[in-house]
Amino acid sequence: MKCRITRDAFDISEAVRLISSPRAGGIVIFLGKVRNESHGRKVLKLIYEAYEDMAVAEMERIREEGLRKFPIEDMLIWHRYGELDVGEDTILVIASGKHRKEAFEACIWAVDEVKRRVPVWKKEVTDEGAFWIEGGRHIRAG
Amino acid sequence: MRVKVRYFARFRSLIGIGEEELEVPDGIRIGELLEMLKERHPELRNEVFAQDEDADVNVSRNGRYASFDEPLDDGDIVALFPPVSGG
Numbered sequence: 001m002k003c004r005i006t007r008d009a010f011d012i013s014e015a016v017r018l019i020s021s022p023r024a025g026g027i028v029i030f031l032g033k034v035r036n037e038s039h040g041r042k043v044l045k046l047i048y049e050a051y052e053d054m055a056v057a058e059m060e061r062i063r064e065e066g067l068r069k070f071p072i073e074d075m076l077i078w079h080r081y082g083e084l085d086v087g088e089d090t091i092l093v094i095a096s097g098k099h100r101k102e103a104f105e106a107c108i109w110a111v112d113e114v115k116r117r118v119p120v121w122k123k124e125v126t127d128e129g130a131f132w133i134e135g136g137r138h139i140r141a142g
Numbered sequence: 143m144r145v146k147v148r149y150f151a152r153f154r155s156l157i158g159i160g161e162e163e164l165e166v167p168d169g170i171r172i173g174e175l176l177e178m179l180k181e182r183h184p185e186l187r188n189e190v191f192a193q194d195e196d197a198d199v200n201v202s203r204n205g206r207y208a209s210f211d212e213p214l215d216d217g218d219i220v221a222l223f224p225p226v227s228g229g
Binding site: 032048050054078091112115117120122132133135142 | 148149152154155185198207221224227
């Protein structure tokens with residue numbers, strides 16, 4: 001599946017295999033990670049919640065739009081949810097193209113679209129308590 | 143007719159439930175349903191119900207972002223959620 005929401009760790013080799021073809025001369029991979037710091041707070045872990053059905057549907061719409069918008073060969077979008085520790089993978093976006101330029105551009109565009117549209121929410125558990133992240137806002141969680 | 147309303151992330155915590163089924167007038171529009179929900183759950187009244195990038199509340203209908211003037215059908219699933227923060 002080229003669009004997937006999962007609790008499991010990514011198998012990046014599997015992802016690259018899924019998107020490879022003899023026509024693709026360049027593959028651009030963006031891999032998001034849980035960082036140990038946010039707005040000056042020490043992050044202990046992230047808890048991602050997802051509206052699973054809609055998240056997959058929205059990722060598929062982004063993929064289809066990306067394939068129309070850029071002269072690329074293929075695109076893959078995976079996102080994780082559940083509890084993730086610092087250093088774990090969070091999002092994987094891969095674009096393949098005949099040449100690197102369009103693959104880089106499509107990859108950057110798709111990551112931005114996922115962050116703006118896909119119904120996934122992160123709660124940061126920090127040394128100062130837990131915070132919901134909503135767009136650019138941080139709201140203390142009950 | 144009946145519709146299912148689902149709540150996610152902070153809204154689920156705020157309201158205390160993940161989903162509920164409601165009896166609503168035939169052909170009700172999403173905006174009208176939101177007014178009903180604000181009556182039913184006063185916790186939602188402090189949230190901003192707008193339809194732009196600054197909106198505090200997003201609404202989807204059957205898994206797709208929806209506008210407030212869309213009329214609903216029997217059995218529809220409407221979801222309310224805060225701005226997303228994946229990635």
